[in-house]
Amino acid sequence: MTPATDPISAPDTTQSFVLIRLGERRFAVPAPQVAELVAPSRIFRFPHKSPEVEGVILRRGRMIAISDIADRLNGKKLTTRRFFLLATRRFAGQLDWIAIPVSGECELITTDMMEAGPNDSPHVAGWLSHGGEVIEVLHLSVLTPGPAEQPTLVQSQSLVRGSGFVLTNSEFKEVLP
Amino acid sequence: MQAASVSRAPQPRTEQIILFRVSGQTFAISSASVQEVRSVDNIAGMAQDLPDSTIRKVRHSIRRGDRTLYIVNAALHFGLSPQPASLVFFLRRTRTALLIDGIEKMTTMSRLQSLSLAFQGEERNWYRGLTALDQTVIPVVQPAGFLSLEELTLLEAAQLAADTRAIGAKTSGAHVQ
Numbered sequence: 259m260t261p262a263t264d265p266i267s268a269p270d271t272t273q274s275f276v277l278i279r280l281g282e283r284r285f286a287v288p289a290p291q292v293a294e295l296v297a298p299s300r301i302f303r304f305p306h307k308s309p310e311v312e313g314v315i316l317r318r319g320r321m322i323a324i325s326d327i328a329d330r331l332n333g334k335k336l337t338t339r340r341f342f343l344l345a346t347r348r349f350a351g352q353l354d355w356i357a358i359p360v361s362g363e364c365e366l367i368t369t370d371m372m373e374a375g376p377n378d379s380p381h382v383a384g385w386l387s388h389g390g391e392v393i394e395v396l397h398l399s400v401l402t403p404g405p406a407e408q409p410t411l412v413q414s415q416s417l418v419r420g421s422g423f424v425l426t427n428s429e430f431k432e433v434l435p
Numbered sequence: 436m437q438a439a440s441v442s443r444a445p446q447p448r449t450e451q452i453i454l455f456r457v458s459g460q461t462f463a464i465s466s467a468s469v470q471e472v473r474s475v476d477n478i479a480g481m482a483q484d485l486p487d488s489t490i491r492k493v494r495h496s497i498r499r500g501d502r503t504l505y506i507v508n509a510a511l512h513f514g515l516s517p518q519p520a521s522l523v524f525f526l527r528r529t530r531t532a533l534l535i536d537g538i539e540k541m542t543t544m545s546r547l548q549s550l551s552l553a554f555q556g557e558e559r560n561w562y563r564g565l566t567a568l569d570q571t572v573i574p575v576v577q578p579a580g581f582l583s584l585e586e587l588t589l590l591e592a593a594q595l596a597a598d599t600r601a602i603g604a605k606t607s608g609a610h611v612q
């Protein structure tokens with residue numbers, strides 16, 4: 259039975275999230291944005307001027323940029339990398355992949371998210387409560403490097419709908435003429 | 436019939452590329468973009484100093500027919516520590532002659548992936564994208580990305596100053612005779 263709340267002002271916010279560990283803290287990423295969790299592999303580096311990008315990894319023929327978000331969230335880079343979380347972001351309708359180093363096991367949960375308030379940082383999409391912890395839900399398109407734009411409300415809502423940990427995504431821009 | 440369907444299968448699009456080295460880093464360029472490859476020794480006598488150049492990566496120019504090409508040090512362009520260059524690529528449909536360390540090989544790429552949106556710096560002009568060859572990621576350079584319009588304008592001014600100086604030297608030499 260649902261709590262006695264106004265059904266108009268309290269929409270169903272039960273969604274799936276992947277909990278990730280970055281150092282001492284845990285964060286949540288909407289599950290539909292998460293494609294895969296892979297063991298750290300060779301990082302390919304080449305000259306560029308995007309300081310938040312460490313390089314790229316090659317995964318199933320796809321070249322995915324790596325960005326260590328722990329630095330921005332915790333103030334220090336990860337010392338131990340157990341996995342790369344492969345996630346997707348959307349910029350003006352264009353899907354883009356990113357690999358995020360994480361320091362521990364990940365967990366898939368289904369819970370309610372409380373929307374972020376006006377005083378929350380832009381990278382916070384919302385909050386959830388799990389295992390006695392209050393956990394930030396991350397807006398990856400804000401937190402990870404990309405074109406300077408905020409996702410629209412519709413985009414951010416579409417990010418957190420749906421479920422399923424493994425998401426295969428066929429959007430892969432080939433540029434060979 | 437199975438044989439008929441096999442014969443109708445579309446051929447993968449491919450592109451001939453040259454893999455070349457700059458300060459230990461491997462890059463690729465479409466072989467169609469390279470008009471000519473010469474050794475540095477071969478062009479040494481033909482290059483003209485550009486002492487007024489404010490573009491650090493360009494110190495010389497070279498006349499090719501009625502056009503002036505600017506000799507771009509690829510290592511400085513990419514922010515790498517320069518090493519003695521041995522070859523020059525004359526790039527088709529550009530005003531760039533590119534100083535490189537050497538050629539690794541010619542090969543074919545069948546897939547070019549656009550640069551991730553995580554890359555937001557000058558590299559978006561430098562590269563057409565990334566390709567994977569033998570489980571290695573290689574950036575594919577954009578021939579037009581070595582000199583911007585602004586840089587070309589500055590170089591033309593430096594070239595004009597160098598030409599004026601050369602004419603002045605010739606004229607004063609003629610007076611002495």
